[in-house]
Amino acid sequence: RKTFWEPNQMKISAIIPTFNEEKVIKDCLKSISSQSYKDVEIIVVDDGSSDETWNILNDLKNNANLKIFRQNHQGAGASRNLGAKHAEGDILVFVDADMTFDKNFLKNLVKPIILGKTRGTFSKYEYVSNWNNLWARCWNINQNWEETRRHPKNYPDTQKVFRAILKKEFDRIGGFTPGGYTDDYSLYDRLGYLAVSAPGAIFYHKNPESLGEIFKQAKWIGKRRYKLGALGYLVALIRASLPISILIGIIKSILHSQPRFLIFKVVYDFGIFLGIIEAIFFKKLSK
Numbered sequence: 593r594k595t596f597w598e599p600n601q602m603k604i605s606a607i608i609p610t611f612n613e614e615k616v617i618k619d620c621l622k623s624i625s626s627q628s629y630k631d632v633e634i635i636v637v638d639d640g641s642s643d644e645t646w647n648i649l650n651d652l653k654n655n656a657n658l659k660i661f662r663q664n665h666q667g668a669g670a671s672r673n674l675g676a677k678h679a680e681g682d683i684l685v686f687v688d689a690d691m692t693f694d695k696n697f698l699k700n701l702v703k704p705i706i707l708g709k710t711r712g713t714f715s716k717y718e719y720v721s722n723w724n725n726l727w728a729r730c731w732n733i734n735q736n737w738e739e740t741r742r743h744p745k746n747y748p749d750t751q752k753v754f755r756a757i758l759k760k761e762f763d764r765i766g767g768f769t770p771g772g773y774t775d776d777y778s779l780y781d782r783l784g785y786l787a788v789s790a791p792g793a794i795f796y797h798k799n800p801e802s803l804g805e806i807f808k809q810a811k812w813i814g815k816r817r818y819k820l821g822a823l824g825y826l827v828a829l830i831r832a833s834l835p836i837s838i839l840i841g842i843i844k845s846i847l848h849s850q851p852r853f854l855i856f857k858v859v860y861d862f863g864i865f866l867g868i869i870e871a872i873f874f875k876k877l878s879k
Contacts, residue, residue: 601706602631602681602682602683602702602705602706603631603632603633603680603681603682603683604629604631604632604633604681604682604683604684604685604698604702604756605632605633605635605675605676605679605680605681605683605684605685605759606624606632606633606634606635606685606687606698607635607637607672607675607676607679607684607685607686607687608620608621608624608634608635608636608637608675608687608688608689609636609637609639609668609671609672609675609688609689610636610637610638610639610641610645610649610671610689611638611639611640611641611645611665611668611671612641612642612643612645613641613643613645613689613690614641614643614644614645614648616689616690616798617636617645617648617649617689618648619692620687620688620689620690620691620692621634621636621652621658623691623692623693624687624693624698625655625657625658626695627693627695627696627697627698627699628695628696628698628699629696629698629699629702632657632681632698633657633658633659633679633680633681634657634658634659635658635659635660635661635675635678635679636649636658636659636660636661636675637660637661637662637663637671637672637674637675638660638661638662638663638671639663639665639666639667639668639670639671639879640662640663640664640665640666646662659678661674661675661678665879666770666879667770667771667772667775667878667879668688668775668879669767669768669769669770669771669772669775669776669778670768670770670879672686672767672768673767673768673770676759676762676763676767679759681759682758682759683702683705683706683756683757683758683759684756684757684758684759684762685698685701685702685755685756686754686755686756687755687795688797690721690797690798691721691795691796691797691798692721692795692796693794693795693796694793694794694795696792696793696794697715697793697794697795698793700715700790700791700792700793700794701713701715701755701756701790701793702756702790703790704788704790705756705757705758709788710787710788711757711758711761711783711785712754712756712757712758712761712779712783712785712787712788713754713755713756713757713787713788713789713790713793714751714753714754714755714756714787714788714789714790715755715789715790715793715794715795716743716747716749716789717792717793717794717795718741718742718743718795718796718797719740719741719742719794719795719796719797720732720740720741720742720796720797720798720799721796721797721798722798722799722801723740725799725801726852727799727800727801727802727803727805727806727856728798728799728800728801729799729850730806730850730852730853730856731799731800731806731856732799733844733848733850733853733856734844734853734856734857734860742797742799749788749789750786750787750788750789751786751787751789752776752777752779752780752786752787753776753777753779753780753787754776754779754780754787755787755790755793756790757779757787761783762779765779765782765783766782767779769781769782770879771817771877772812772815772816772817772877772878772879774816774817803855803856803859806856806859806860806863807859807860807862807863808863809863810859810860810861810862810863810864810867811863811864811866811867811870812867812878813863813864813867813878814828814832814863814864814865814866814867814868814870814871814878815867815868815870815871815876815877815878816867816871816877816878817871817877825868825871825872828864828868829865829868829869831861832861832862832864832865832868833861833865834858834861834862836861837857837858837860837861837862838854838857838858840857841853841854841855841856841857841858842854844857
């Protein structure tokens with residue numbers, strides 16, 4: 593085990609799943625390609641996009657260190673597994689297409705792994721990239737996140753979602769269990785240990801920034817599996833019902849001096865409600 597810090601002593605495979613990301617994928621690739629850590633291959637797996645994402649990727653396919661693959665729509669977990677299958681790096685890094693990154697993001701993210709302190713990391717330095725957008729700020733209010741960041745205050749130094757992991761550990765447990773909204777947690781379920789915070793790994797992530805995007809994202813979230821089975825679905829339906837939605841919307845609008853949060857809350861909860869109905873009656877779970 594190497595116990596000294598050399599910034600380029602292990603190869604990184606950065607894996608990016610895409611599904612209808614035509615508006616953001618170029619910025620993501622430009623940002624991840626401009627890292628101070630140089631021994632990086634970039635793997636993009638298109639998950640059956642119906643917009644221009646695949647055409648954009650095809651135009652970039654001759655770029656050095658970029659690999660692109662395509663599959664029918666199976667969800668982000670399956671896309672990450674496909675990317676990992678073709679990865680040559682010692683460390684796998686999983687990022688989303690609507691992210692951009694500080695130039696030292698990868699260097700700082702993998703540093704604890706290279707130093708032998710842990711086998712997997714995440715970053716608490718996740719900022720909202722479109723904070724100037726009203727609906728993006730409302731998303732934070734709804735999630736009870738800290739201002740400008742995509743997590744609550746006093747976030748712990750360990751968590752279930754891995755942003756980087758040794759490839760040999762990923763391969764040992766067979767990768768992600770595809771399953772929509774909660775597939776991020778499946779590495780922890782199989783590994784049995786938590787990801788450790790990587791100091792200084794700064795990155796930026798978009799919140800939904802229109803009522804249409806909010807509804808679509810909420811509906812996808814609503815179609816996840818719930819703990820306690822039928823009881824969990826019933827509780828979630830009640831929480832997303834119109835009277836509860838309006839009540840919470842009014843309270844938080846007042847607390848945060850943001851009147852339009854009420855509109856946000858009704859749209860968001862309507863998406864959750866419809867997603868649950870589809871999951872229960874049509875067995876359409878999120879991918």
